[in-house]
Amino acid sequence: MDSLSYKTAHANKATAQKKWVIVDAENEVVGRLASKVAYILMGKNKVDYTPHADNGDNVIIINAEKVKFTGAKMDDKVYIRYTGYQGGQRKATPKEWIAKKPTEILTWAIHGMLPKGRLGRKLNTNVHIFAGTDHKHEAQQPVKIDLKTIKA
Numbered sequence: 001m002d003s004l005s006y007k008t009a010h011a012n013k014a015t016a017q018k019k020w021v022i023v024d025a026e027n028e029v030v031g032r033l034a035s036k037v038a039y040i041l042m043g044k045n046k047v048d049y050t051p052h053a054d055n056g057d058n059v060i061i062i063n064a065e066k067v068k069f070t071g072a073k074m075d076d077k078v079y080i081r082y083t084g085y086q087g088g089q090r091k092a093t094p095k096e097w098i099a100k101k102p103t104e105i106l107t108w109a110i111h112g113m114l115p116k117g118r119l120g121r122k123l124n125t126n127v128h129i130f131a132g133t134d135h136k137h138e139a140q141q142p143v144k145i146d147l148k149t150i151k152a
Contacts, residue, residue: 010050011043011049012053012055015048017048020142021143025061026063027068029067029068030068030094031109033109036150037059037061038110041057042056042114044152054126061128062133064106074093077094078093079092079093079097079105103129106129
């Protein structure tokens, strides 16, 4: 038998079949949406998934301001960040963030579900989040997908 016929073919930058997909975040729960988007960004929904390569799709998220939280998290959950200065700890609830920066909640949630390191930073550039239905990536001809079909 030829042992070369049993070699596993890994996807790399040259052989990756990347495409553009669009996701509507209206009435989606933040954590569940973020986990499914991270799953698509890593390429785990493809048959040629390779853990060390960027072969996931580019994702466009629209209607980011219409996401929801379960329970009373919209008022009770607290996002904490630090400015780097003394006494610079800042706290904000999701309701405050949606009013000021509606895309930041999904940015943080998706970033936290991606791998840490060089690959995670590269994958983080493949997600584009917009408040509202207008986006600037019409030239890429994104395909709208339904998140209910993704089993993350």
